[in-house]
Amino acid sequence: MQDFVQHLVNGLSLxxxxxxxxxxxxxxxxxLQMINFAHSDVYMVGAFAAYYAxxxxxxxxxxxxxxxxxxxxxxxxxxALLGLTIERLAYRPLRKAPKLNILITAIGVSLFLQxxxxxVFGADPKVFPEVMPxxxxxxxxxxxxxxxxxxxxxxxxxxxxxxHFLIHHTKIGRAMRAVSQNSSVAAMLGVNPDRIxxxxxxxxxxxAGVGSVLVGMKYPKIEPLMGMMIGLKAxxxxxLGGIGSIPGAVLGGLLMGLSEEMVVAYLSSTYxxxxxxxxxxxxxxxxxxxxxxxxxxxxx
Amino acid sequence: MSEILLKxxxxxxxxxxxxxxxxxxxxxxxxxxxxxIGANGAGKTTTLRAIxxxxxxxxxxxxxxxNIGSIPSYKRILKGLSQSPEGRGVFPAMSVRENLDxxxxxxxxxxxxxxxxxxxYSLFPRLKEREKQMAGTLSGGEQQMLAISRALMSxxxxxxxxxxxxxxxxxxxxxxxxxVKKLNKEGxxxxxxxxxxxxxxxxxxxxxxxETGSITLSGRGEDLLSNEEVRRSYLGI
Numbered sequence: 001m002q003d004f005v006q007h008l009v010n011g012l013s014l015x016x017x018x019x020x021x022x023x024x025x026x027x028x029x030x031x032l033q034m035i036n037f038a039h040s041d042v043y044m045v046g047a048f049a050a051y052y053a054x055x056x057x058x059x060x061x062x063x064x065x066x067x068x069x070x071x072x073x074x075x076x077x078x079x080a081l082l083g084l085t086i087e088r089l090a091y092r093p094l095r096k097a098p099k100l101n102i103l104i105t106a107i108g109v110s111l112f113l114q115x116x117x118x119x120v121f122g123a124d125p126k127v128f129p130e131v132m133p134x135x136x137x138x139x140x141x142x143x144x145x146x147x148x149x150x151x152x153x154x155x156x157x158x159x160x161x162x163x164h165f166l167i168h169h170t171k172i173g174r175a176m177r178a179v180s181q182n183s184s185v186a187a188m189l190g191v192n193p194d195r196i197x198x199x200x201x202x203x204x205x206x207x208a209g210v211g212s213v214l215v216g217m218k219y220p221k222i223e224p225l226m227g228m229m230i231g232l233k234a235x236x237x238x239x240l241g242g243i244g245s246i247p248g249a250v251l252g253g254l255l256m257g258l259s260e261e262m263v264v265a266y267l268s269s270t271y272x273x274x275x276x277x278x279x280x281x282x283x284x285x286x287x288x289x290x291x292x293x294x295x296x297x298x299x300x
Numbered sequence: 301m302s303e304i305l306l307k308x309x310x311x312x313x314x315x316x317x318x319x320x321x322x323x324x325x326x327x328x329x330x331x332x333x334x335x336x337i338g339a340n341g342a343g344k345t346t347t348l349r350a351i352x353x354x355x356x357x358x359x360x361x362x363x364x365x366x367n368i369g370s371i372p373s374y375k376r377i378l379k380g381l382s383q384s385p386e387g388r389g390v391f392p393a394m395s396v397r398e399n400l401d402x403x404x405x406x407x408x409x410x411x412x413x414x415x416x417x418x419x420x421y422s423l424f425p426r427l428k429e430r431e432k433q434m435a436g437t438l439s440g441g442e443q444q445m446l447a448i449s450r451a452l453m454s455x456x457x458x459x460x461x462x463x464x465x466x467x468x469x470x471x472x473x474x475x476x477x478x479x480v481k482k483l484n485k486e487g488x489x490x491x492x493x494x495x496x497x498x499x500x501x502x503x504x505x506x507x508x509x510x511e512t513g514s515i516t517l518s519g520r521g522e523d524l525l526s527n528e529e530v531r532r533s534y535l536g537i
Contacts, residue, residue: 171405178391178402184354185389190377190406190454 002143007265008258013149013218015257016156020211021234022241022249023163024204030180030244031200034099037106038086040231041113042079042205046212047222048121049078051128060129068131068151068213075209083205087198117224125223128216152214159210160250163203167246172199180244229273233260236280242293251291302330303364305489306351306458311359313343313350320346322513323359328458328491333484335492335500335521337534338510344493345386347510348462351491352376352383363458377406380457384447384464386493392436396427399435399446403453413453420449423479441472448479458489465496477503497534501525509534 021043028036053074054060059067090109094102131151138145167173178186179196187193215230216222237256241248256276263275283290306328313321321343328334336344350357353373361369363379371379382403391399400420404413421428424445430438435446444464451459461480465473473496481503484490494500501507504521509530517530524530 174394174398174402175405177394181391181393182389184373185385185391186402187373188352188354188377188383188385189402189450190374191402192372192374 002141003265006143007261009145009149011258011261012254013152013156013257014261015254016153016160017211017214017218017253018230018234018237018256019250019253020156020159020207020214021230022238022253023160023246024208025235025238026241026243026246026249027176027200027204029238030246031176031183031197032091032102034091034102035106035235035243036086036091036201036204037103037231038090038109038113039083039204039208040227040234041110041117042082042086042227043208043212043231044117044222044224044227045082045113046075046079046205046209047128047216047226048117048126048224049209050075050213050216051126051222054129063130063133065132067129068155068217071129071131071213072155072210075213076206077209079205079209079212080202083201083208084198087201092194092197114225114228121224123224125221128220128222130220131213131217148217152218155210155214159207163207163246166203172196176200233273233276236276239290240279240283242290245290245292248290248292302332304328305330305364306491307360307362307365308347308351309360309362311347311350311357311361313346313355313357315346315355320513321350321357324508324510324513324515326508326515326518328489330489331484331487332505333480333490333492333503333521335494335504335507336510337494337497337500337507339534340495341512342510343513344495344510345462348383348386348460348491348493351460352381377454377456381460382451382454382456382458383460384444384451384462386462387466388440388443388447390435390438390443390446390450392434394435395432396435396438396446397431399450400427400453403450406454412455416453416455420452423452423482424449441468441476444468444472444476445479448476452483456488458491459483461490461492463493463495465494465499473499497530498525501530 024039025036028034050071054071057070059070086109090105091102094105132147135147136144137147137150167176175186175191176196176199179191179193183193233256234253237252238249240255241252260272260275263271304327308327309325310323311321312323324347336347338344346355349355351361353376357369360367363381368376368379391402400417407413426442427445427449430442435443438446448464464476477499480490492500492504501521501524507518507521507524508515509517517524
C-alpha cells in the first residue's frame with residue numbers, strides 16, 4: 001500500500017511535467033493545426049538557460065524558494081523568446097504553404113537546435129543546480145514525500161491554473177480560443193491572427209520552460225538531446241488526451257506519467273519507453289481523436 | 301439622395317484558375333438595404349469575402365471615399381465594416397455571451413459595450429435566455445441571431461449579411477428579415493447577400509443580380525420583384 005502511494009506520487013509528478021510540455025504541443029496545434037516538433041528543444045534550451053543563469057548569479061548552491069522562482073522566470077523568458085523567434089523566422093513565412101512543408105520545417109528547426117545545442121553547450125551532460133533543499137516532508141514506512149515531488153506538483157498546478165485563467169478569463173485568451181475555432185471569422189472581428197499565434201508560442205514555450213526547471217530538479221542531468229524522449233512522450237500525451245484540447249493534454253500527461261511509473265514499478269523498467277508508444281498505437285487504432293478530442297466534421 | 305457609403309468598382313477575385321468575380325461594380329448608400337442575389341456559385345459570397353479582405357481581390361473597394369482594399373482583414377472592422385458570415389460562423393465552443401464579447405473585440409468602452417449587449421438581447425430575447433450556453437448547441441436560427449448580434453456589437457456603419465436565411469425554417473426567416481428591416485429603420489445600412497430572392501427583394505431598396513461573376517441586372521427591389529426575367533430565373537414563378 002505504501003509502495004503504491006509512493007508510485008502514485010511519483011507518477012503524478014512525472015505526469016504533471018509531461019502535461020506542461022504537452023500543453024505547448026496542443027496549444028500550437030489548436031491554433032495552427034501543426035505539430036511543433038521544435039517544442040522539445042525549446043524545453044532543452046530552457047534547462048540550459050536556467051543552468052547558466054544559476055552559475056552566473058551564483059545561486060547554484062543556494063537551494064530555496066528564491067532560487068526556484070528566479071530560475072523559473074529565467075527559463076520561461078528564454079523559452080518564450082526562443083519560441084517567438086522560431087515562429088517569426090521559420091513558421092510565419094510558411095503560413096500559407098502546404099501543411100507538410102511546415103511539418104518538415106519544424107523537424108528541421110528541432111535538429112538545428114539539438115546540434116546547435118551540442119556546439120554551444122557541449123555534448124557532455126551537465127549537472128543541474130540544486131533548486132530546492134532536499135527535505136523529506138513525510139515518512140511512513142517506505143513512503144516518503146520529498147520536497148522535489150511536492151514542488152513539482154505545486155508549481156505545475158499553479159502553471160496550469162494560470163493557463164486556465166489566461167485562456168478563459170482574459171480578452172487575449174478569448175481571442176486565442178476564437179482563432180482556434182474559426183480564424184477567418186476571428187480576423188473579421190478585428191483579431192490580428194499573427195499576434196495571437198505569436199502569443200500562443202510565448203505561452204506554450206514558457207510552460208515548457210517551467211517543465212525544464214522541474215525536470216532539472218527531479219533528474220538533475222541535462223544535455224542537448226534531453227528533449228527528444230520527453231518531447232515524444234509529451235507529444236503522445238497530447239495525442240492521447242486529444243490534440244488541440246487543453247484539458248486533454250493535462251489528462252494525457254497525467255495518464256502517461258502514472259502508467260509509466262506503474263509499469264516500471266510492477267513490470268519492468270525495460271518497458272518504460274515501449275509503453276508510451278504502445279499507448280500511441282492503441283489510441284490511434286481505437287480513438288484517433290484522443291480521449292477528450294472531437295472529430296472535426298467537415299461542413300460544406 | 302443620401303451619400304455613398306460603400307463603392308465597389310471593377311472588383312475581381314479568383315480561386316486558383318477559377319475567375320469568380322469578373323469585374324463587378326456597385327454601391328451602397330447611407331441608410332439603404334441593398335441586396336446581391338443570384339444562384340449558387342454566382343459570386344455573392346466571394347464578393348463579401350473580398351470586401352472583408354478574406355480573399356485577395358483587384359479593383360476598388362471604398363468606404364466613405366477611403367480605399368480599404370489594401371488594408372488587412374482585421375483592420376477593416378475599424379473602418380466600420382462588420383459581417384455575419386456565410387454558415388453563421390459562430391464560435392461553437394464559446395458561450396453566447398463570449399461570442400458577443402468577441403464582436404466587441406476592437407472596442408474598449410465598457411459602458412457602451414454593455415448597452416449594446418442589452419440592445420442585442422432586447423432584439424433577440426432568445427440569446428439572453430441562452431447567454432451561458434455554448435454557441436455550438438444552439439439551433440440554426442439562434443446561431444443566425446447570434447451571428448447578426450455579434451456583427452452589431454462592433455457598432456458598424458455597414459452590416460454585411462451573408463445568406464441569413466440559409467437552412468432556416470420559413471417562420472424564422474421571416475423573423476430575421478423583420479429584424480433586418482427594423483435595424484435599417486433605426487439607421488443601419490445593410491448589404492445583404494441572398495439566394496432567397498423573394499425575401500431579399502421585398503426588404504431591399506435596391507438590388508443587383510449576379511450571374512457567374514458578373515452583374516447582369518440591377519434596380520429597385522420592387523421593380524426587380526416584378527421583372528419578368530428575375531421572376532423566371534430566381535423566383536420560380
